[in-house]
Amino acid sequence: MEGIMRILTDPYYIQVLTLTGIYLIAALGLHLITGVTGQFSFGHAGFMSIGAYTAALLTLHLHTPLILNLLVGGLAAGFAGILLGFPSLKLTGDYLGITTLGFAEIVRVVFINMKITGGTQGLAGIPKETNLLLVIFVAVLSVWCMYCIQNSRFGRALMAIREDDIAAEAMGVNTLNYKVKAFAVGTFFAGVSGGLYAHLMQYLNPFDFGVTRSFDLLNFVVLGGLGSIPGTILGTTVLTMAPEFLRFVNKYRMLIYSALMVIMMIFRPNGLLGGVHIKDLRRVFTRRRSTEMASQ
Amino acid sequence: MEHLHGFVQLLPQQIVNGVTLGATYALIALGYTMVYGIIQLINFAHGEVYMIGAFTGLIMVTVYKVNFFLAMLAAILVCMSLAVLIERVAYRPLRNSTRLAPLISALGVSLFLQTLVTLIKGDPNPLGFPEVIKDTVYQLGVVKFSLVQLVILIVAGALMIFLHVTVKYTRVGKAMRAASESYEIANLMGINVNRIISFTFALGAALAGAGGVLVGMYFNSVNPLMGVVVGLKSFCAAVLGGIGSIPGAMLGGIFLGVAEVMGVAAGFGTYRDAIAFALLILVLLLRPTGLLGRPIQRKV
């Protein structure tokens, strides 16, 4: 308990936790696209940057309230998702992946060349309006949304697409339509996360949203457990915290991290909690409790 | 108007520049395309194999003082063994898992090699390449050719022809094509699929190794992160040409190289990296399997 209190008062831990929450929101969006629907996206950070810049520019120029800006940022990212999604979701697998990667790179180059975004100098002076409580609130809300989506008719259609899109089509699921919708929702989350990021960091630079960041997000989703919300939460938490804990081996940190990526995949190709749902977790607990009771 | 005039005047020279750049993309793109053709994996570590090739060449030239062709041979051998090792350790155990698992594993290998070389070298700053080929410049009408450029074009061309012949007309090439159709059937036909996949990796790595030495020498710079951007762009070239297709990778590479140089020459230098990706998206939307790719057959 004392530990929790310390963390909730220590600005360093607050910072790390806030970032974890922000990444979690973006990762949940990617979870819907990649984990649930089975579509590759290697450019999630690009959508995050669209949300970040939109929200930050609204705050700076129109002084509208944060919640509105986050929503508009999310919508802008979602709109970009639809725009990219319609033509490119006809592509499959790696082709889609590389298209999204390319799209994110183009977005980055465009931001670099725009005047209003401050170009390479970056966008500075964004007021600090993100705090841990807000991020926890949004993150919890996102988890709830994601849970509801996954357990709805819509979510089941998406999973059907992941398992076999031809069969899904045969069952009357309009796959392209559903894929685009999943893409739109997923990128909306990325946009909201970007908006929060902008108002936490108070400074945006197109370089913060490069390929590396996109692949980091993909790592969160895949290493945690593809298609599992608890997995995405675990993956994001562990991988965001890991660099902080590994600080003592600073020099070899990235070496360990990258080796772990390979080893993890070899021994648990579906991620830590791949295919694990909250139901399963509960089953483990209840089973243990019943055996405890039996022994008493 | 004056601008346009200058642009047209310099066009032949810019095309030469573009083709040279494109030839290096093509050499690396071939590795991506062959591996993808046979195991449907974007081998993200391929760019790092190319980087290791460049470093091997540099070490051979500066430490062991061998000549350029021996250095290239050494780089090819090192890269081939490295690629076979990577396939054995990081990809083979994952052959029957989801599509994303080997992809993440490939990213891990790529990051691992970058970090490892940076650690060994001490910093990520580039090293220069000694002048192993005398830099003579030939004037041919309105265009200038440097000797290095000629060597790149000749070596790249020869390697590509060699590759094409290997895949098209030899027994092992036939086996590669069979394996890329179906592992099981290839297996039933008495083909050792594992060995064929290793061979494919080795072949792709050989080209990347040669490419690394050529590029290191031409641009006079070798650094631990050199494989990242070049790797991504070469992959684009492979997709542009139609992944899995060997002439496609060559065409895609040259096309991308020329387009990039033209973009810069026309004054879009600030959009250079976007050019490659914009082209890629455009081509994919019009021809979803690339310029020379076969249409994807979806099996029910």
Next chain:
Amino acid sequence: MKKKELFAYLLLPLLAVALVASGCGGSQGTSSGAGGNTIKIGFLGGKTGNHAHYGIETLKGMQMAVEDINKAGGILGKKLEIIEGDHGSNSSEAANVTQKLITQGVVAIIGDPTTGITKLTAPICQSNKVVMMSAGAVGPGVVEIGDYIFRDCLLDSVAAPAVTKYLAEELKWKKVALVTTTGLPYSEGLTSIFKPALAKYGIKIVDEQFIQEKDTNFSAQVTALSRKQFDGVIFTGYYTEGALFMKEMRKQGLKQVMAGGDGLLGKELYELGGNAVEGSMVYTGFAVDLNRASGKTKEFIEKYKAKNKGALPDMFSAQGYDAVMLVADAIKAAGSAEPVKFREKLAQTKDWQGVTGNITFDSKREPIKSPVYLLEVKNHQFVVKTVIDIPK
């Protein structure tokens, strides 16, 4: 049933918090910097990664300054202590590292030596009321972030016009080609400073080319330049690209030399560029020039040489040294190590003599430094070509 499940989902993030809590509870205790037995100063920079050289040199200079101060009895009866914050040249980690330094109770943070990361981390220092003294962020928009943010480097807006004047009046340059590294804040900033300066001193820009960081192939840009007449190249990027660009120029038979800012300052320039960069000019706020060095500077150079097997200090180590000394002097003058108090004294610094020369903070807290050293590559070495005094 379903409700319970949902509840469990909502609890998960909180569980994650608890996980971290148990993981990191009980580590180092925090103490407020002003209250403890030492005065803590943070180092922010990359000891590894792309800009490791800048970080390592800055830290070396800082350590020398702390050693000197502590040998002389410390400040206000307390010893000075450096807390190192290495972010591995990684901007996404820099924010966390800065926050960690502040948690550990530093009163001032020296660094980061690059503009990008300084702009990212300065708001954190500002909102926590901790002084930040960047020893290298030369780009625009740094001290505007807040009144706790300072820098002690030679500003391009001071140096570039002075150098342009020299190029126009002494070297008689009339026409130049301007090469900018797009996507590099430093380079774009410097270009925007050079442009009006060139216009002011009557130098015409005959062509503008754009390259990118980590690019190695400049054939297209150089070919485009090959039909133009010009006296020299103004190159606003870093040394790696500068060296390779000049190599390509020589390859295509162009003979002009280049001039640029301290982004070109690095032994890699002539190591990579070889003969192609002979005669190229680079300006800097610090150079080892024993003919002109003051006693303080000479002493610094000697000490650095003794510690580093005879190697000479560069701009970053000297600025790191000065940064610590500036903060220390402000703390002394304020009689307090509380940032709220010594910040004001720091802002009033005037005609302060450091190892990098004379420093005055103007009304906007921007450093006005003199002199500017213009170096030239000669026989694969940087030698001082001229020293330009900046009028106050």
